[in-house]
Amino acid sequence: MTAPGDFRSDTVTRPTAGMLRAMTEASVGDDVFGDDPTVAALQARAAALLGVEAALFVPSGTMANQIAMLTHCRPGDDVLVGEGSHSYLYEGGGGAALAGVQFTLVGTGGLFDAAELLAAVKGPDASGHAPPTRLLMLENTHNRGGGRIWAPDRFAAVVAAARSRELAIHLDGARLFNAAVATGLPPSTWAARVDSVSFCLSKGLGCPVGSLLCGSEAFVRRAHRYRKMLGGGMRQSGLLAAAGLYALEHHIERLAEDHRRARRLAEGLARLPGLRIDPAGVETNIVIAELEPGAPTPAAFCAALATAARALPFGPRAVRFVTHLDVTDADVERALSAAASVLGEGRGP
Numbered sequence: 001m002t003a004p005g006d007f008r009s010d011t012v013t014r015p016t017a018g019m020l021r022a023m024t025e026a027s028v029g030d031d032v033f034g035d036d037p038t039v040a041a042l043q044a045r046a047a048a049l050l051g052v053e054a055a056l057f058v059p060s061g062t063m064a065n066q067i068a069m070l071t072h073c074r075p076g077d078d079v080l081v082g083e084g085s086h087s088y089l090y091e092g093g094g095g096a097a098l099a100g101v102q103f104t105l106v107g108t109g110g111l112f113d114a115a116e117l118l119a120a121v122k123g124p125d126a127s128g129h130a131p132p133t134r135l136l137m138l139e140n141t142h143n144r145g146g147g148r149i150w151a152p153d154r155f156a157a158v159v160a161a162a163r164s165r166e167l168a169i170h171l172d173g174a175r176l177f178n179a180a181v182a183t184g185l186p187p188s189t190w191a192a193r194v195d196s197v198s199f200c201l202s203k204g205l206g207c208p209v210g211s212l213l214c215g216s217e218a219f220v221r222r223a224h225r226y227r228k229m230l231g232g233g234m235r236q237s238g239l240l241a242a243a244g245l246y247a248l249e250h251h252i253e254r255l256a257e258d259h260r261r262a263r264r265l266a267e268g269l270a271r272l273p274g275l276r277i278d279p280a281g282v283e284t285n286i287v288i289a290e291l292e293p294g295a296p297t298p299a300a301f302c303a304a305l306a307t308a309a310r311a312l313p314f315g316p317r318a319v320r321f322v323t324h325l326d327v328t329d330a331d332v333e334r335a336l337s338a339a340a341s342v343l344g345e346g347r348g349p
C-alpha cells in the first residue's frame with residue numbers, strides 16, 4: 001500500500017541522497033573552538049544571502065528566537081508580536097522563562113499595520129507603570145496566518161514605525177525563503193531592514209536540523225554567548241552545516257513547486273462541502289481550511305483522511321496541510337480524493 005502523503009508540516013522531510021552525500025563528505029572540526037570550516041562556510045553563506053554582516057548556526061528556530069529575545073531585551077521588557085506568533089504560542093513559554101519578557105499581541109491574523117503597532121507600544125513612562133516595549137518580532141511567512149507573506153511596503157512601514165519608537169526588531173523568518181521565492185524578491189528585502197533575522201533549514205529547505213540567526217557582527221557576538229548558555233554550542237556540526245549548504249544551493253528555487261501544489265490543494269478543497277478556504281489567500285506552502293458547523297471536527301476529519309493523507313488539526317475548527325520536498329502531485333490528488341470521500345463531492349470544477 002502506498003504510504004499516505006504527510007502534509008502535517010514541512011519539518012517531516014527526509015534528507016535526500018545528495019544531501020546525505022554532502023554530509024558524509026563534509027570537513028569538520030570542533031565548532032565550540034571555532035574550528036569547523038563547514039559551519040563557518042554556512043554562516044558566511046547565510047549572511048551573504050540575507051545581506052547582513054554575520055550569522056550563527058543554531059540547532060532550531062525556537063533557539064534562534066529565544067536567543068534573539070535574550071540578546072535584545074532585559075527581564076521585564078515588553079515584546080510586540082502578531083496574533084498567533086510562534087514565539088508567543090509554541091515555544092514552551094521560553095520568552096517568559098528565559099528572557100523574562102512579556103508579550104503584547106498586535107492586530108489580527110498575524111500581519112498588522114503601522115498604526116496598530118504604534119497603538120500597542122508601551123512606555124517610556126516616567127512613573128514606571130508601563131513595562132517598556134523593547135522589541136518587535138515579525139514572522140515571515142506567518143505560520144498560523146496560513147503562510148502569508150509580509151508585503152514589502154507594509155513591512156517597511158511597520159519597521160519605520162517601530163524605529164520611530166526606538167524598538168529593536170527581530171524577524172522570525174523560519175520560512176523566509178518561501179516568501180522570497182513566492183514574490184521573486186531577494187530575502188534581503190525583509191532581512192536587511194531589521195536588527196536580527198532567523199531562518200530554518202529544517203522546514204521547506206529539507207534539512208534534518210538547524211537554523212541561522214543573522215544580524216550585525218556585534219549582534220552575533222552577543223548571541224553567541226547566549227547560544228552557549230542555552231546549550232546550543234555544537235561540536236563537529238559541519239556534518240549538519242553541510243546539509244544546510246546543500247539546501248541553500250539546491251532547495252530554494254524548488255519551493256515554487258510546493259507553492260503550486262499548495263494552491264492546487266486549496267482549490268480542490270474549496271470545492272468540497274463543509275470546508276471554508278480562500279485559495280487566493282494561499283501564498284506559499286501552508287493551507288489552512290476551516291471545517292464548517294455540521295462537518296466533522298478537525299480531529300475526526302484528519303483521522304478519516306489518515307490512510308491517504310496526514311493533516312494536522314489546527315485549532316477548534318481548522319486543519320492545516322503543508323506541502324514540502326516529500327509531497328508529490330500524486331499525494332495532493334490522493335488527499336483531495338480522500339477529502340471528497342469524507343465530505344462528499346461538492347460544488348464541481
Ligand SMILES: Cc1ncc(COP(=O)(O)O)c(C=O)c1O
Pocket residue numbers: 059060061062063065086087139141142143172174175200202211
Ligand atoms: C514561524 C516559526 N518560527 C519558529 C519555529 C520553530 O522552529 P523549530 O521547530 O526548529 O524550533 C517554527 C516551527 O514550526 C515556525 O513555524
